[in-house]
Amino acid sequence: MNNKYKETLLLGSTSFDMRASLKDKEPSFEKFWEENNIYQQKIMSNKAKPLFMLHDGPPYANGDLHIGHALNKSLKDFIIRWKNASGYHAPFIMGWDTHGLPIETAVAKTGVDRKTMDSASFRELCQKYALGQIENQIAQFKRLGMFTDYENKYLTLMPDYEISELKLFAKMFNDGLIYKALKPIYWSPSSESALAESEIEYRDVKSPTIFVATKIVGISKLPKDTHLVIWTTTPWTIPSNQLIAVGEHMDYAIVKPENDDRNFVIASSLVEKVAEQIGWTNVQTLDHVQGTDLINLEYEHPWYANKISKIVAGHHVTDEAGTGIVHIAGGFGEDDYMIAKSHGIEPFAPIDNQGKFTTEIMDQTLEGLFYEDANKVIGMHLQEMNKLLKLKFVTHPYPHDWRTKKPVIYRATLQWFVGLNKAKDKILKHVNQIETRPKWAKERLYQVLDDRTDWTISRQRLWGVPILGFYDQKDELVLNQEILNHTISTIEKLGINAWFSEPADIFLPSAYQGQGLKKEKDILDVWFDSGSSAIALEERFPEFKRPYDIYLEGNDQYRGWFNASMINSVVYDDKSPYKTLISHGMTTDEKGGKMSKSLGNGIDPIEFSNTSGADILRLWVASTDYTDDQKIGPEIIKQVSETYRKIRNTLRFILANLADFNPEKDYQKDLSSVDKYSLHNTTIFKNAAFKAYDNYQFNAVYNLTINFVTKDLSSFYLDFIKDILYVEGKNSVRRKQVQTVLFEQLWALIDVLRPILVHTIEEVYQNLPWTKNELSVHLLDNKVLNKLESDSFIETWNQILDLKNDVNKALEEAKNNQIVSKSFEALVELELKDDYQNLLDFIDVQDLAQIFIVSKIELKTKTNDFVEYKNSWINIKPRNGEKCQRCWAIFETLKNNELCERCFEVVDQNQGAVCD
Numbered sequence: 001m002n003n004k005y006k007e008t009l010l011l012g013s014t015s016f017d018m019r020a021s022l023k024d025k026e027p028s029f030e031k032f033w034e035e036n037n038i039y040q041q042k043i044m045s046n047k048a049k050p051l052f053m054l055h056d057g058p059p060y061a062n063g064d065l066h067i068g069h070a071l072n073k074s075l076k077d078f079i080i081r082w083k084n085a086s087g088y089h090a091p092f093i094m095g096w097d098t099h100g101l102p103i104e105t106a107v108a109k110t111g112v113d114r115k116t117m118d119s120a121s122f123r124e125l126c127q128k129y130a131l132g133q134i135e136n137q138i139a140q141f142k143r144l145g146m147f148t149d150y151e152n153k154y155l156t157l158m159p160d161y162e163i164s165e166l167k168l169f170a171k172m173f174n175d176g177l178i179y180k181a182l183k184p185i186y187w188s189p190s191s192e193s194a195l196a197e198s199e200i201e202y203r204d205v206k207s208p209t210i211f212v213a214t215k216i217v218g219i220s221k222l223p224k225d226t227h228l229v230i231w232t233t234t235p236w237t238i239p240s241n242q243l244i245a246v247g248e249h250m251d252y253a254i255v256k257p258e259n260d261d262r263n264f265v266i267a268s269s270l271v272e273k274v275a276e277q278i279g280w281t282n283v284q285t286l287d288h289v290q291g292t293d294l295i296n297l298e299y300e301h302p303w304y305a306n307k308i309s310k311i312v313a314g315h316h317v318t319d320e321a322g323t324g325i326v327h328i329a330g331g332f333g334e335d336d337y338m339i340a341k342s343h344g345i346e347p348f349a350p351i352d353n354q355g356k357f358t359t360e361i362m363d364q365t366l367e368g369l370f371y372e373d374a375n376k377v378i379g380m381h382l383q384e385m386n387k388l389l390k391l392k393f394v395t396h397p398y399p400h401d402w403r404t405k406k407p408v409i410y411r412a413t414l415q416w417f418v419g420l421n422k423a424k425d426k427i428l429k430h431v432n433q434i435e436t437r438p439k440w441a442k443e444r445l446y447q448v449l450d451d452r453t454d455w456t457i458s459r460q461r462l463w464g465v466p467i468l469g470f471y472d473q474k475d476e477l478v479l480n481q482e483i484l485n486h487t488i489s490t491i492e493k494l495g496i497n498a499w500f501s502e503p504a505d506i507f508l509p510s511a512y513q514g515q516g517l518k519k520e521k522d523i524l525d526v527w528f529d530s531g532s533s534a535i536a537l538e539e540r541f542p543e544f545k546r547p548y549d550i551y552l553e554g555n556d557q558y559r560g561w562f563n564a565s566m567i568n569s570v571v572y573d574d575k576s577p578y579k580t581l582i583s584h585g586m587t588t589d590e591k592g593g594k595m596s597k598s599l600g601n602g603i604d605p606i607e608f609s610n611t612s613g614a615d616i617l618r619l620w621v622a623s624t625d626y627t628d629d630q631k632i633g634p635e636i637i638k639q640v641s642e643t644y645r646k647i648r649n650t651l652r653f654i655l656a657n658l659a660d661f662n663p664e665k666d667y668q669k670d671l672s673s674v675d676k677y678s679l680h681n682t683t684i685f686k687n688a689a690f691k692a693y694d695n696y697q698f699n700a701v702y703n704l705t706i707n708f709v710t711k712d713l714s715s716f717y718l719d720f721i722k723d724i725l726y727v728e729g730k731n732s733v734r735r736k737q738v739q740t741v742l743f744e745q746l747w748a749l750i751d752v753l754r755p756i757l758v759h760t761i762e763e764v765y766q767n768l769p770w771t772k773n774e775l776s777v778h779l780l781d782n783k784v785l786n787k788l789e790s791d792s793f794i795e796t797w798n799q800i801l802d803l804k805n806d807v808n809k810a811l812e813e814a815k816n817n818q819i820v821s822k823s824f825e826a827l828v829e830l831e832l833k834d835d836y837q838n839l840l841d842f843i844d845v846q847d848l849a850q851i852f853i854v855s856k857i858e859l860k861t862k863t864n865d866f867v868e869y870k871n872s873w874i875n876i877k878p879r880n881g882e883k884c885q886r887c888w889a890i891f892e893t894l895k896n897n898e899l900c901e902r903c904f905e906v907v908d909q910n911q912g913a914v915c916d
Contacts (some may be wrong), residue, residue, distance in 0.1 A: 005886040005899070008907055009726045010735075012656035016767040020648055022063060022613025026759040030142055033762075038776045039147050042084055043091050045779070052088040053548040054079055055537065055578065057561050058095035058156065058530050061133040062102045065140045067595065067632065068554065069588045070605035073609045074621040075144055075584060075698070076552055081147050081755035082693045083780045092148045094141070095533055098130040098157040099464040100526040101191050101403055119462050120501035121173055126463040127157055140606050144614050145758040147778065156529045162465050162496050163488065164536035165529060168572055169468065170484040176569060177422060178457075180469075182332075182347060182414050184337045186399060189355030189371075190406035193460045194415050196525055197452075198559040202397040205407065208375050209233045211278055211323070211389040212382060213264065214244065217308060218298040218448065223286060226254060227265040228299055229389065231322035233396070234332070235373045238382070239303040239361055240348050242340050243312025243328035246291045250324055254289065258282035265294070267324020268805040270728065274323055278390040293315075302327075302387055303363075303378075316340055324743055328690070331412035338686055347412040353460065355409065371409060416458035416467055416522065423571050424450070430576040434547075437582045438627045439698060442473075445581065448558050449566065457525045464523030466499045470508065471518045478517055482509055531564025534577035552580040555585055582696060584626040588632030603632055612641070615757045622698040622756045642758075643706055647753070650709045653718060654746045657725045659769050661739040668733065668740040673739045673843060674851055677797045678717045679787035682741075682748050685712065686785050688857070698756070705752060713745065716801075720851050727887045729906045744785055751782045796842050799871070800851075803836060806869035807852050813867070814876035825890055826854045827879040831862040836871050855879040855890045 054076055057451040059069055076092070083090035107125050108114055127244050138150045154161060172178045186195040220226075228244055245251070253268040266274050268288060276285045294311050301307035316328050316335040330340025331349025340347055350360035357366040357374060365381070366374055380389035399408050420427070427449055436442040454890040458467055458577065468487050470478045487507040491499060492607035498506070505513040534546055547571060553561055562581060588594060589601040596602055608617055613817035620640045671679070685708040692700035721738045728735040745765075754761045754777060765777035774780055807830075811823050820826045828849070832839065840859070849857045860866075862873040879890040886903040895904040 005907070006155050008886065010728075010730055011726055012659050014652060014655040014659060014767055014769075016652050016655045016764060018649070018652055020615075020644070020760070021611060022759065023610055024906060025763060026145070026609070026614055029762050030145065033776065033778070034142070036775055038778050039149055041775075042147075042779050043089065045147075046084055046089040049087055049089040051543070052083045052090040053544055054083075054090070054092065054550040054552065055534060055548040056092065056094050057551065057553040057557065058097035058154075058533060059124040059137065060100070060102065061096045061098045061130045061137065061155075062106060063133070065144075065605055067603045067605055067630075070144055070617055071584065071621050071624075071626065071630065072552070072554065073141060073144060074618050075582075075626055077144075077146050077618075077758075078622070078693075078698055078755045079550065079552070079696065081758070081778070085751070085754065085780065086693075087779075087781070092146075093152060093154055093537065094146070094148050094150070095154040095537075096130075096134050096137070096156070097526060097530050098127075098134070098155050098460075099523070099529055101193065101461060101463075103130055103133075104461060104463045106657055114462060118501070120497045122462055123497055123500060130155075130157060130785065143606055143609050145618065147758070154527075154533065154540070156465075156533070158636065159495060160540055161532075161536045163492050164539050165465050165487050165524065165532040166468060166491065168532050168535060168568060169524065169528075170420060170481070170488060173479065173484060173572055174481050175422075175571070177418050177420075178416060179419060180414060180416050180458075182412055183417070183454070183879070184332060184334050184347065184349075184410045184412045185415055186408050187353075187355075187411040187413060188401040188404065188406065188408045189353070190404040191401055191461075192353045193284070194413065194456050194458060195401060196456055196527055197406060198527055198563065199402050200399045200408065201402045203400045203405075204395050205398040206393050207233050207398065208235055208379065208391055209240075209394050210235050210379060210382070210391050211274070212238065212302050212327070213262065213387050214302045215300045216265075216297055217300050220297050221293075222265075222289070222297075223254065223263050224263070226265060228294075229264050229266050229323045230302070230324050230325050230327040232327050233394070235378045235382075235391075236328070236371045237329040237332045238378055239363065239366065240300055240329040240331055241309065241327055241352060242330050242336075242345055242348055243309055243343065244296045244299060244311050244753070245317050245326045245328050245339055246311055247317040247319070247324060248313040250291045250292045250317065250319060250787060252289050252291065252324065253285050256284045256285045256286055258284075266326065267319040269319045270322070270324050277392070285912070301499070302382070305385075312339060312343060326429050332410050334410070337412060349409055349412040351409070353663070372407075380432070388472045415456050416469075418457055418567070418571075420449075420452050420455060420567065423567070426574060427566060427570045430570050434576060434578060435580040437580070441555075441581060441583050445558050445562055445566070448563055452522065452563075452567075453517070455525075455567065457528050458522040459512055459525055460521075461523050463502070464526065465496065467520045467522045469520035470504055470509075470512070471520070473516055477783075478512065483512065491862050514850055527560060527564040528568070530561055531568040534565055534569050535572055540907055547576040547579045549578070550580050550582060552582040554582070555583040557583065576653070582627075585629035587630050587632060590631050590636055592629070592631060601633070612637070615759050616641055616644055618756050618758070619702070622702045625699050635660055643702075644757075646709055647705065647749075647757070648760065650713055650718070651746070651749060651760075654742050654749075655764065655767055655769070658739055658742055658746065660730060661736075661743060663743055663770055665737045666739060667743065668737045671737050671740065672734070673797075674847070676787070676789055676793070678706070678712070678741050679744055679785075680789045680794060681712045682708075682745050683787045686748040686752060690782070693755070701752060701756070705749075708748075717745075720853050723850060723853075723887065723889075727903065727906070729909065744787070747783045748785060750777065754778065754780075796839065799836055799839060800843065800848070803832075803839065803848075803871050804852055806872050807854065807875060809869060810867060810874040810876050811854070819876055820878050823853050824855055824888070827877045827880060828852070828854050828857045829860045829866070829875040829877065830857055831866065831873045833871055833873075 080090050080092040101124050107129050129778045183736050186200055188195050212230050216222055216226050234554055251268040252265050253271050254263055254265055255271055256263050260280055298308050299313045301309055325911055328336045328339055330347035337347050340733050350358045351371055352358050355371050357369050359367055365377055379391050431446045474477055486509045490507045504517045504519045538544055538546055565577040570576055623640055681692050689701050689704050724735055724738050750761055762777050807828055814820050845857050856879055866873040866875045881889055881890045881892045882894050884900040884903055891900045
């Protein structure tokens with residue numbers, strides 16, 4: 001190109017960099033938003049609009065954020081930003097779960113001894129630690145670009161929150177839902193605390209299983225020296241045996257093996273299987289008896305030879321496993337507990353909080369021994385007494401403490417419970433009325449709640465909200481509505497730490513003072529804490545009314561926060577906490593494996609943001625089907641980064657070519673046919689993306705954007721308009737028409753991508769070449785675009801694009817055959833098939849040439865040189881002529897042997913100039 005003409009081309013310019021440099025730019029935008037209170041401004045400007053509440057589930061205030069946090073909060077952020085830009089007042093109040101064992105453990109690791117320090121001082125250390133962790137996580141959430149006010153948050157350790165929670169406890173107690181009882185519950189020796197079912201996870205363990213012979217004694221019709229055969233996977237519970245249960249209507253066989261002198265009773269259907277497992281040979285069946293024949297017979301205790309117990313009916317006994325005869329230890333199993341209580345027997349659980357045998361066991365070989373270590377001692381002693389028929393190890397799923405990852409036991413202890421049966425119908429009625437995404441989630445939540453009968457709400461810790469209760473000198477509970485109201489009122493004045501430092505009388509009405517009453521030492525379950533958040537938030541902000549619009553958390557929360565929130569809210573005042581429940585899956589590596597630092601496949605979201613950019617991470621979140629498990633890894637990130645690059649390059653191209661466009665003066669209402677078609681497609685894209693946002697389908701937004709950028713823009717409209725943008729006169733109507741379309745396409749991308757690429761779209765906005773009405777793009781509402789055309793118009797344009805496909809195929813073949821080297825140098829000879837003849841009434845041939853990016857199209861009658869395609873016959877030739885020194889197109893003649901007529905006119909009128 002002649003240099004004197006190069007400077008007359010309108011190549012466009014923008015300060016929006018081609019290189020993203022997100023790691024450097026993003027923190028400056030985050031600082032800009034914070035310093036200018038952009039979130040607060042937007043929320044205030046939306047005050048009069050309909051309220052939309054997404055209630056944030058509280059992450060735990062301990063440790064750095066992980067990839068799951070990033071996914072969860074990004075999904076919420078998409079929704080909050082979208083709602084605030086589309087006609088709603090959508091505040092986002094982030095919350096933190098601040099009580100519980102992990103914080104106690106973290107404080108203890110600093111060298112603090114919880115058991116020697118006074119309780120109030122230890123709690124102060126826990127609070128200080130929790131607040132420090134929250135500040136750390138806030139800094140990290142800021143780096144991910146969250147749209148919220150971090151000064152306006154909720155914490156489960158806030159005084160107003162704790163009072164709301166205590167009022168809920170009082171309401172439950174006064175309604176008769178809360179009671180204290182000795183019952184078997186999940187107990188964690190490693191945490192020294194009771195656990196709720198939601199705090200249990202199952203892991204495979206290798207456990208000893210034993211078959212034990214217990215001799216039938218006293219009067220019976222059974223042969224002499226007959227023994228019941230019991231089987232258990234917990235040998236350590238054998239000394240705590242209280243009863244043996246049989247199936248009342250089951251058939252039992254009395255058998256005699258060749259290699260044992262004794263007779264044994266086993267479920268008839270299990271004889272062959274048990275004989276094989278124990279190693280019996282030539283087993284002879286002597287007789288059959290029914291379960292009813294065994295009930296009330298006595299047997300010699302398997303551990304204490306001088307103790308006699310009896311056989312009872314067991315509702316849970318089957319012949320699916322074991323021997324069909326079940327060892328009952330009422331202190332170590334729910335069914336065992338129920339059977340023991342029904343026979344007037346108190347559960348026996350001689351295990352302390354650390355999982356060690358107490359003196360109650362009355363056996364010096366076991367006292368002080370950890371229950372797992374006792375398995376070997378018990379097995380050896382049973383063998384010495386000739387009661388151990390077989391010991392073998394099996395691998396099976398076993399409940400573990402989800403915090404410490406150590407095994408738990410089922411142990412009868414005195415605990416506080418919420419009895420759910422009274423409220424079950426109300427709770428399930430509200431579950432039926434909610435919406436869920438995915439659809440199957442409703443049934444899952446319903447089932448989890450339907451299966452719950454009692455909720456263990458007491459924990460034997462210090463760092464939490466205390467259970468309000470008092471005990472007399474006989475350890476009998478003294479509690480009523482008057483006491484609860486007075487106690488809560490006192491705590492409201494003195495602060496909750498006073499419960500752990502002041503004497504009981506301080507919290508009691510005068511009528512109960514001076515009686516030597518003692519305070520309850522247990523605290524409330526952390527799920528009771530977090531499950532109270534919907535109520536606590538409403539009491540703090542009366543304008544926020546339950547049910548809230550959305551809860552959005554991981555699919556592990558059906559047994560956790562979703563569950564506890566529904567129970568607490570319905571029990572409190574018969575309101576659901578949420579209208580819609582959305583759950584997402586877990587994040588895995590690219591092969592679907594669990595992510596962890598030890599495996600080296602974990603991704604630190606902050607480290608990632610500080611190297612590759614938070615917008616890339618957010619774009620990955622948008623790309624996933626979050627309702628299922630999501631994969632992330634180097635290859636996936638590479639693909640997402642490539643998508644980001646395409647989007648950014650497209651935005652940059654549009655910005656550069658709007659550098660001299662003034663929307664107030666240059667916006668064109670009269671457009672060409674191709675412009676209208678492109679705006680129609682832009683409207684379709686924008687409306688579809690808006691609908692996807694409304695349905696919380698962010699991966700649909702992602703896919704729609706990719707399709708729009710690559711197909712509608714890069715491969716079509718932006719491709720052929722370069723000739724118009726660069727070559728036409730600066731103020732030519734045609735150029736302004738194209739810029740008008742670009743203006744609308746840019747706003748479509750801004751509105752669609754603003755909730756996801758929060759930093760990048762802010763950068764786009766700050767680089768707009770015209771005067772901006774707002775300080776930040778995140779203060780704007782979505783811009784309506786309604787440029788739809790008729791069906792017949794679109795049908796004609798679909799035909800044009802079909803014809804374009806024909807021409808592109810012909811050009812590709814011509815290039816392969818070295819007939820032409822570049823499309824815009826080609827002469828396309830064309831004969832249309834009958835169905836396409838009407839196109840010439842719709843669009844000029846030369847306009848077609850520009851849209852198809854060829855030098856010239858000539859309508860001809862086909863010859864043997866033509867090749868048939870789907871819609872036409874085509875022959876490709878190089879166009880004969882001279883190359884214009886400004887636009888490089890081929891023409892038969894040039895002005896002054898240098899310029900085509902169009903370029904000559906532009907240069908002559910001095911309309912060409914470099915954009916500034």
